[in-house]
Amino acid sequence: MEEQKKARLCIEILQNCRNELYHDFPYLDGAFASVGYRCVEKPVGISTDGDYFRTECGYLIDLYRENPARVTRGYLHMLLHCLYLHIFPEKDVKPHLWNLACDIAVELVIEGEGVRELALPEDLTRNRFIYRFGGKKCSAQQIYQMLEKQDFHESVEQMQKWFAFDLHDDWYTNGSGEHRAKTKRKWEKILAYTGQNRQDQKKKRGSRKGEKEEYLTPMARSRYDYKKFLKQFTVPREEVELDLESFDYIFYHFGMEEYGDMPLIEPLEYKEVNRMEELVIAIDTSGSCSSEIVQQFLAETYSILSNRENFSHKMKVYIIQCDCCIQDVVVIHSEEEWKAYSRNIRIQGRGGTDFRPVFTYVQEQRQKKELKNLKALIYFTDGDGIYPRSAPDYKTAFVFLERTQKMDLVPSWAVKLLV
Incomplete structure (x- = not known):
């Protein structure tokens, strides 16, 4: 050249x-x-x-x-x-x-x-x-x-x-x-x-009216709520449980009437259910998030996960507290462990906010095969912090208790939710 x-x-x-x-x-x-x-x-x-x-x-x-x-x-x-x-x-x-x-x-x-x-x-x-x-x-x-x-x-x-x-x-x-x-x-x-x-x-x-309305509209739509978001990532599986919903009572009743104690069909012993198997919940514990707000978020989360439809016996929930670095990590395997954690939770941190350490930690856990089928990460925050540069290969939602202008800081690859 x-x-x-x-x-x-x-x-x-x-x-x-x-x-x-x-x-x-x-x-x-x-x-x-x-x-x-x-x-x-x-x-x-x-x-x-x-x-x-x-x-x-x-x-x-x-x-x-x-x-x-x-x-x-x-x-x-x-x-x-x-x-x-x-x-x-x-x-x-x-x-x-x-x-x-x-x-x-x-x-x-x-x-x-x-x-x-x-x-x-x-x-x-x-x-x-x-x-x-x-x-x-x-x-x-x-x-x-x-x-x-x-x-x-x-x-x-x-x-x-x-x-x-x-x-x-x-x-x-x-x-x-x-x-x-x-x-x-x-x-x-x-x-x-x-x-x-x-x-x-x-x-x-x-100050531009057109841009402000464009901002508010998706925020209103995002209030489709936490529960629907989590249900996107449940995994269908069969569990040992009588499936009475798919049971046909007509054939059962006909057999009992016609042949005595001989039902022509019995309830299935296996029921197909949708369970959330792996989930990461990150909590922004910087000085801008009060303990009362964090407790409110955890209560809402528990109300969803404690639902028998969602909570899996083999579930693995990582609860990570992070301000500008990882402050605490707890892994929940059962409903009982969740209840015990909720009763004794202690908020740690109160520093500045950097979301990236959580994503780095999650990637390390995946490389170690501790997380094998992660579908979603939920990050509760007020939105004021340093976001990752690139999107992970799992769904990420930044969750807010109320609408705030700081939602505008959330990267386009993440979902914004209002609890």
Whole structure:
């Protein structure tokens, strides 16, 4: 491929990434408009100095061919470096620690946005590292101090592997002092504009009548209730029990009348029933959910599961308490165990809210074959937390006691329910 064609293709790739990101981050329009694109022969990789995204063409084309979402995420990664002024380090910082601190900081921001299209392949160790921050967006300066104090067990090399995307050499060597100062003032203005722009975007979404009605309508429909949702995932099975409903009394009565004590048909000894065999119930125990509300949810759940039609003798119910990390896990196998748990339940947590640890834990249980036929996960919450980037392969419902604007935060792949 000719060099000019390669350069054009690289620019088209970056423009395409920008356009995709604009759909989810319209308030970054000022930042999107403030960087240009340049192709370079070396070094191999991609970088930014606040004026341009510079890339070696072969590197970008190969990376985009292999994983387009990785490049789109990387575009946002670099843009956030500019926006948060990471590209203007203090003179006395240790470059390798500052680079890593900035990479971790912007990746925490991207994770917190929960955009499905930007999701990375699951990495449990990386996820556990992120969970330690409890959903908080720490600044690069704060993370730099943690790195200096060696607060993390992981090696610098391991963390670089998880969070690095671009080269940072331009931050330390590129351009004259006057030009760098001008670029820094530009990004300071863009940062102030972006903050205001994001607030304006939120206000517009909340004030437009058409959008508000569109929001309320599915919420009203979602009140088809808990019971119907759970019944979708019951499994038909035969149990030893007289099936009097399918029993034909006409033939029974005819045999008894005509031949004495000789019924022509007897009730079936096996009855086909629908049972819920495996279920995960997660409870948001962050400070925003009171114990009274949690108790109300558990009472409603028990009223459904205690119904003889739903509760299976072989049922396995995981009840997980989680705020920003797993606080408690109890596995219920019988109606008696459920009653005992309900009587003695103690709410644990009261920290920030991150829904992702529950999904990670469930995946681990499935890999261990502890959960073999999971159909659904129920997550009781007030809706204010960090959601998983991608949908699991089982049905998920986020359950609310009352209608709230926070329902709008629930990902499109999950069901929103009102108890």
